[in-house]
Amino acid sequence: MRNIFYWIALVILFTACKKSGGNEGPGTGPGTGPGNNGTYSYGTGTIYYRWATEGVLKVDLKTAERGQALRYNTSRNGWDISRDGTMLIVAEDAPGDYDAEMYTITNLSDGTVISKFRKASGYGNSTYPSLSPDKKLIAVPPTYDDGIMILDMQGKILFNLVSFQGKDLKGSVEWMSDNTLLFRVENNLYRTNPSFTQATLVKTFSFAEWGDFTPSADGSKIALRGGNHLWLMNIDGSDLRQITESKFLEVYPVFSPDGKYLLIGTNYRITGEYGHLWDLAIIPADGRKYNVDEGVDKNVIPFIVKGKTTTEAADGTMLWR
Numbered sequence: 001m002r003n004i005f006y007w008i009a010l011v012i013l014f015t016a017c018k019k020s021g022g023n024e025g026p027g028t029g030p031g032t033g034p035g036n037n038g039t040y041s042y043g044t045g046t047i048y049y050r051w052a053t054e055g056v057l058k059v060d061l062k063t064a065e066r067g068q069a070l071r072y073n074t075s076r077n078g079w080d081i082s083r084d085g086t087m088l089i090v091a092e093d094a095p096g097d098y099d100a101e102m103y104t105i106t107n108l109s110d111g112t113v114i115s116k117f118r119k120a121s122g123y124g125n126s127t128y129p130s131l132s133p134d135k136k137l138i139a140v141p142p143t144y145d146d147g148i149m150i151l152d153m154q155g156k157i158l159f160n161l162v163s164f165q166g167k168d169l170k171g172s173v174e175w176m177s178d179n180t181l182l183f184r185v186e187n188n189l190y191r192t193n194p195s196f197t198q199a200t201l202v203k204t205f206s207f208a209e210w211g212d213f214t215p216s217a218d219g220s221k222i223a224l225r226g227g228n229h230l231w232l233m234n235i236d237g238s239d240l241r242q243i244t245e246s247k248f249l250e251v252y253p254v255f256s257p258d259g260k261y262l263l264i265g266t267n268y269r270i271t272g273e274y275g276h277l278w279d280l281a282i283i284p285a286d287g288r289k290y291n292v293d294e295g296v297d298k299n300v301i302p303f304i305v306k307g308k309t310t311t312e313a314a315d316g317t318m319l320w321r
Contacts, residue, residue, distance in 0.1 A: 045257055047303075048081060049280065050316030057312075064306040077101065078128025078317070082135050083217060083257070085321040087114065089138065091127050099123050103138075103155060105131075117155035122146065128172075128317070132179050139181060142169045148183060150196055159196045171211060176235075177219035189213060189222075189237070203237030212252050216259035221285065223253035223262055230264060232287055243283065246293045251278055254320050261285055263303070263320050266292045277315040279303075 045061045048069055056070035056079065070079065075093040082088075088108050094100040099122060105115040121127050122145030129138045129151075137158070140149040147162035147169045163169060167185050174182045181192045182202070187210070190199040205226060213224035215235065223232050226242075228249045233240040244250045249268040256263070262285045265278030280303035283290045291297045302311040 046085065046321050047263060048317075048319040048321065049312070049314040050318075051312070051314050052277075056317075059303075059305050059312075066305040066308075066312075077126035078130075080128075080130040080317075081108070081319055081321050082131045083133050083321065084135075087131060087135055089129050089131055091119070091129050093126075094118055101125075101127060103129065105153060115153050115155070119151075119155055130173070130175060132175050133177055134179055137179065139173050139175060141171065141173050148173050148181070161196065164190065164199060172213070174214055176215050177217060182213060182215060182222070184211070184213070189224075201237075202235075203233070203240070214253055214255060216255045216285070217257055218259050221255070221259060223255065223285065225251055225253070230262070232285060239287070241287045242289055243285075243287065245289055245291050248293070250292060252318055254318050255285060256320050259285060263318060264292070265314065265318070271315075275315070277313050280312045280314060280318075 047059045047061065048056055050056050053072045055068055055072040057066055058069040059066050070076070070090070073092070077091045077093065079088065079090045086108055088106045090104050090106075091101045092104070094102050099120060101119050101121045103117055103119050104113060106112065107114055119127070122143055125143040125145060127140050127143060129140050131138060136153065138151040138153065140146075140151065142148055147160055149157060150159040151157055161169060164185055169183060169185065171184050176182060176191065179194055181196070183190055183192070183199070187205050187207070189202040189205070191202050192199045202222075207226040210224060210226045213222055215222050220235055221232060222235060223230060223243075225231070229242055229246070230244040230250045230253050231240055232243045244264065246266065248266065251265040251268045254263040255261070262283050264281055264283060266281050268276065268278040270276050281292055282301040282303060283292070284299065290300050292300050294302070304311055
């Protein structure tokens with residue numbers, strides 16, 4: 001029980017807790033679920049995640065109630081929500097044009113369109129744009145035809161970073177809090193300067209496979225996948241620590257807005273030639289190692305929404321705003 005009281009005392013995700021009876025079981029996850037037989041009041045923030053034909057779902061952590069943020073749309077490629085939760089960007093296939101996409105930026109408070117433009121993405125390319133922390137720039141990860149692209153909010157290309165030190169750029173890019181970018185080249189993680197004219201090495205990894213790197217909102221930590229599990233390190237690459245263990249594979253860490261927790265994907269599995277999915281859980285971002293196999297560690301919170309009895313699953317982008 002001491003671990004359970006420890007979580008309550010943190011008052012980060014859970015600002016109050018009323019138990020209506022029953023065994024709390026493994027963790028104290030969102031809403032009423034197996035082993036949670038109680039009603040919980042949550043702190044601020046919203047978790048977003050894509051799930052199958054249900055589209056992009058959202059869970060308000062104050063209520064643990066699940067709703068739909070974006071309807072299922074086979075034409076939608078990438079999407080992102082600004083860190084303050086006020087702005088949405090969506091990339092969709094341009095009707096009748098296999099070489100382009102439509103980017104739409106929307107004000108989430110009233111649904112008004114802030115900007116809409118056609119982006120030349122190359123034949124058959126799907127892109128996954130992300131908004132800078134100051135909401136003035138858009139980063140687009142590399143495709144087969146372009147490098148890392150930096151756009152203004154009207155779609156003007158400001159930079160197209162095709163290669164670095166003679167090597168083509170591939171994979172994801174992530175904004176830092178100061179509007180610099182993290183990107184990878186082979187086993188190296190780099191960080192640009194604010195003008196995107198130079199980059200410095202953050203760390204060289206020895207993992208056979210790695211990725212899913214993401215910085216905390218305050219720019220002090222980076223979480224990533226290395227091998228089959230998740231790791232945490234300081235922003236300068238120091239103090240790299242394994243933070244999950246299991247019989248399976250963990251993916252896609254996402255920091256809470258205050259940087260004290262991580263939403264993670266557990267039990268990753270492949271469902272077809274292009275399909276995959278994972279279960280959602282929350283762990284502290286304190287540098288300790290947590291066994292995320294079901295029922296093993298009470299500090300691992302299975303993400304169960306109000307009215308459900310099973311852990312939520314996702315198969316695409318996850319955000320915590």
